[in-house]
Amino acid sequence: MDLGFQKACAELKRIREEGVRDSERVVDLWCDCVSRYTNRLGDEKWALYEQVFISALDCGRLEAADACLVQLSRQFPNSQRIRRYEAMRLEAEDNLDAATEIYKKMSETDKLDSLSRKRLVAVLKARGRSVEAIKELTSYLKDFCTDFEAWLELSELYLNECDYKKAAFCMEELILSNPHHHLYHQRYAEIKYTEGTTESMELAKSYFAQAVRLNPNNMRALFGLLLAAGNCASSTNKSSTSASRRESARLAQWRLLRLPSGIELLDRKLLNLLLLTVVIVVTLLAVM
Amino acid sequence: MSQFLVEPLAVAKIVLHACKYPHTAVNGVLLAEKPSPDSSNSSSKPIVICNTVPLFHSNLNLAPMLEAALMQIEATYKNYAIVGYYQANELLNDASPEGVGAHIYQKIAENCPLPRSLYILVDNKAIDRKCSTIPLIYYQRKEAGQSQKLERLPNSAVAIDDEEDCLETLANLLVRQAYRSLVDFDNHLDDIGLDWTNSRLAEQIRN
Numbered sequence: 001m002d003l004g005f006q007k008a009c010a011e012l013k014r015i016r017e018e019g020v021r022d023s024e025r026v027v028d029l030w031c032d033c034v035s036r037y038t039n040r041l042g043d044e045k046w047a048l049y050e051q052v053f054i055s056a057l058d059c060g061r062l063e064a065a066d067a068c069l070v071q072l073s074r075q076f077p078n079s080q081r082i083r084r085y086e087a088m089r090l091e092a093e094d095n096l097d098a099a100t101e102i103y104k105k106m107s108e109t110d111k112l113d114s115l116s117r118k119r120l121v122a123v124l125k126a127r128g129r130s131v132e133a134i135k136e137l138t139s140y141l142k143d144f145c146t147d148f149e150a151w152l153e154l155s156e157l158y159l160n161e162c163d164y165k166k167a168a169f170c171m172e173e174l175i176l177s178n179p180h181h182h183l184y185h186q187r188y189a190e191i192k193y194t195e196g197t198t199e200s201m202e203l204a205k206s207y208f209a210q211a212v213r214l215n216p217n218n219m220r221a222l223f224g225l226l227l228a229a230g231n232c233a234s235s236t237n238k239s240s241t242s243a244s245r246r247e248s249a250r251l252a253q254w255r256l257l258r259l260p261s262g263i264e265l266l267d268r269k270l271l272n273l274l275l276l277t278v279v280i281v282v283t284l285l286a287v288m
Numbered sequence: 289m290s291q292f293l294v295e296p297l298a299v300a301k302i303v304l305h306a307c308k309y310p311h312t313a314v315n316g317v318l319l320a321e322k323p324s325p326d327s328s329n330s331s332s333k334p335i336v337i338c339n340t341v342p343l344f345h346s347n348l349n350l351a352p353m354l355e356a357a358l359m360q361i362e363a364t365y366k367n368y369a370i371v372g373y374y375q376a377n378e379l380l381n382d383a384s385p386e387g388v389g390a391h392i393y394q395k396i397a398e399n400c401p402l403p404r405s406l407y408i409l410v411d412n413k414a415i416d417r418k419c420s421t422i423p424l425i426y427y428q429r430k431e432a433g434q435s436q437k438l439e440r441l442p443n444s445a446v447a448i449d450d451e452e453d454c455l456e457t458l459a460n461l462l463v464r465q466a467y468r469s470l471v472d473f474d475n476h477l478d479d480i481g482l483d484w485t486n487s488r489l490a491e492q493i494r495n
Contacts, residue, residue: 021311024465058311128379159349162388187347194351204352219477223356 023058182214290447296454306376308467318372342472376410
């Protein structure tokens with residue numbers, strides 16, 4: 001791919017700013033184009049070297065990673081950040097023991113070094129030791145309780161262990177910190193839905209509804225609301241009154257009617273699904 | 289005689305899906321044609337897995353989107369049945385089929401209209417650009433009803449249709465980075481205009 005130098009730099013900048021994980025593209029752009037003209041880059045060059053270094057480790061392109069690390073070490077000797085990158089280079093070679101040593105020393109020397117502690121969790125995860133990774137991350141969060149990235153990661157670790165209650169707790173922390181973020185509400189609702197009890201299904205319905213209110217284009221929340229409302233409507237649990245079941249059914253139907261308002265985005269297959277679901281909901285209503 | 293015959297399109301989509309997201313686990317379902325009602329239900333003929341639907345690359349353990357996806361698949365592929373499940377694990381050294389994937393597979397197997405169902409696990413270590421072997425491991429649930437255990441099938445139980453050609457096609461696809469144009473259900477949910485049936489990619493693979 002023959003992109004101009006300017007376009008390549010602009011694309012690398014976009015990937016850097018959006019935080020997208022497209023490591024192969026980054027390394028290809030670097031190797032095909034940008035690496036030959038680093039003298040044109042100015043101060044942006046160091047951020048670029050870092051970005052390419054991490055992406056190259058991600059793809060296993062260790063020669064490109066080494067080339068970047070050499071430049072960074074020359075420019076910033078005795079830097080903790082570079083030390084951490086050296087440890088990440090060891091991780092990429094699967095030399096996890098040596099990497100762990102470095103991270104442990106760094107976190108003992110500087111108690112406020114959150115990044116090294118998080119890399120320790122990453123190494124435990126790479127070894128497949130989920131339970132220890134959870135323990136390490138939990139102790140990290142006691143010291144750095146506002147680290148949202150860490151709460152999200154902890155939630156995922158709990159989900160991998162199928163511990164839905166604790167995964168939900170992590171999402172609750174995130175919702176408390178950022179109550180207008182539709183993705184947190186949607187993820188919480190998905191966890192509650194997966195738990196499967198009647199109460200959790202009702203909660204899932206509410207949180208999906210809230211996610212839709214915050215972002216009407218969130219397809220996962222729309223689907224989730226449809227399914228959760230349908231499940232609540234068909235619930236035969238004695239504690240749910242017939243009034244609440246009728247309300248859930250009406251909500252499901254309302255959602256169905258609202259979905260086609262994004263009609264320019266939907267394809268015919270989705271409409272088939274919606275028609276199928278309308279039939280199911282109407283049948284359920286008839287049965288009650 | 290092998291129990292299953294997997295077509296190159298299915299193999300290609302599984303491997304491409306795994307290559308698109310090398311840093312996370314991915315999963316999807318396997319499709320085969322529904323037997324016509326008048327054909328004899330011969331369990332000795334191999335079941336032909338002709339296509340797959342790549343599903344998710346994040347949060348494989350959450351139920352609502354999985355349910356939505358399966359409903360969409362049943363509504364779209366009326367002449368096909370879901371006969372199996374595939375998964376690529378997150379860690380390179382993790383070759384275990386157990387976990388959430390096994391639960392999903394058990395449900396699929398219980399509802400499968402054909403006599404047998406298949407669980408394909410991607411062998412992460414065996415994926416390479418040269419494509420010298422098919423990087424897949426096969427499992428099936430044991431016949432005993434109560435047991436949740438999966439038993440590994442020997443490679444002879446699952447044949448690949450035109451294996452040499454399949455490997456060559458796969459090598460070409462990997463070099464061209466064809467996995468960038470693969471759309472899984474997660475991508476479709478992020479951008480509803482994307483075609484999760486991957487009909488264009490399927491044409492490319494067939495040619």
